[in-house]
Amino acid sequence: MKSPISYQKAIEELESILQFLEQNEADVDQMTQKLKRATELIGFCREKLHKTDLELQAIFKELEEK
């Protein structure tokens, strides 16, 4: 996956993929390619929401203890 990428950018790219697919009749090859990218982006977004960034957690803890 292209990285680093922000959540905002990921959502924008997902939206543009959806828009492309809604407006164009994609053939199987195009669809496969787009779906692959979209799957990566969705995975990234889900991770942002649900997976703990231990590094950030540690930084916050340290800040609090200052």
Add this chain to the structure above:
Amino acid sequence: MKHNFSDFTQAETGRAQPKTLYELNNMLRRGIRDLFPENLWVQAEIAECKENASGHCYLELVEKQGDSDYLRARAKAVIWSNVWIFLREAFTQQTGSQLQAGQKILILVKPDFHELYGLSLVVLDIDPAYTVGEWALRRRAVLSRLEQEGVLELNKELDWPRLPQRLAVISSPTAAGLEDFRHQLQHNSGGFVIYTCLFPALMQGAQAESSILEALDRVLEHQELFDLVVLIRGGGATVDLSCFDGYELASALAQFPLPLLSGIGHERDRSVADMVAHTSVKTPTAAAELILSCLEQEDRKIEDMAASLLAMGQETISAGVRQLQFYKERIVQLSSVQKNRGQLQIQKIESELRWAARERLQQRRHCLDAAVQTIGLLSPQILARQLQRLDVLKLKLEAYSPELQLKRGFSITLHQGRILRSAEGLPPGSLLETRLEDGRVFSKTIQKQT
């Protein structure tokens, strides 16, 4: 020159007898009592407010010159405990604040002068509506100043984060509201990850404003780590929001580079801090709910997009499958047409062959029929001629028959069942059979001559 008291009094002879201080103060006391036969309403600002051990409330009242800190007037006031009990309750309930320094109040007083304690205003009643109105005025003044400076809406103009996950929380570390807030975020049902970092500050009292400003400064140092600043007031019985109405704090909040969410409670009126914050809610719980709802919304959005993509992917696959199916059917169709064409050809050839065969058969049958007819026509004569020939042949054959030869006197010799035609290879002593016309004779060879 040396004077003594008696000299002085002597010198002043002719004037009235001097008063003692007590007498003077007593006169003042009576004078003031007479001057104010009725109680009167007075506007003043509290400079100091203390409740002593016996439950009386002592106030230092001032009046300032305009907006400056220059004092025009000052007076002591007291609220006796028997009155204070009721006034405190009513005031707190209606203003949401305790009586404290900095507040402007409208009080019903009875000016009193005590010989020992001097002038004091005995407070009999307080009008909380005046204080509330005064706050509103003050708030309005702060807001209009912020507006003139062009900063009032600055925080509201910031983009609200799509994912408010990294929160700088400004609150009192001991506040129950803070714990609820953190617990609510950490144990959310959506399984969202939320990071909170506490920047402790006093959330009420005279020190609150500067304390919050300090906390904001510390957040600013780590600005890039956060999506949102949350201002939470800790709860508790007293709802004292006056510290959130100050110009300094409001100005700092309005210009803060991160969006602010205030959850400092405003059951009656919104504080200035609430008004300049990007978003304000009533309680820490509501703040947590708002943050969670943002994350839920994003989560839903992602899942919706995933579902749409899946549906479109499936549609494309189905379309592909349909197309393949179409091709397949077309091929089958075409091949069956071809097959039919072939079958028709075969049938044609078959029928042609059958026809040709029948023709040939017919021809042969005609030939045969003709032959049969010919034979049928010829047969009686041929038969008679053949019978004659057979009779001749029979006579000829009979002339050559062995019986006739035997009858004529010839015999036939057999050796080992075979006609003996040569003496060669016949050993002496061989058993021979000789057939004659009327029987058979068996003999043995004695000698051979050739």
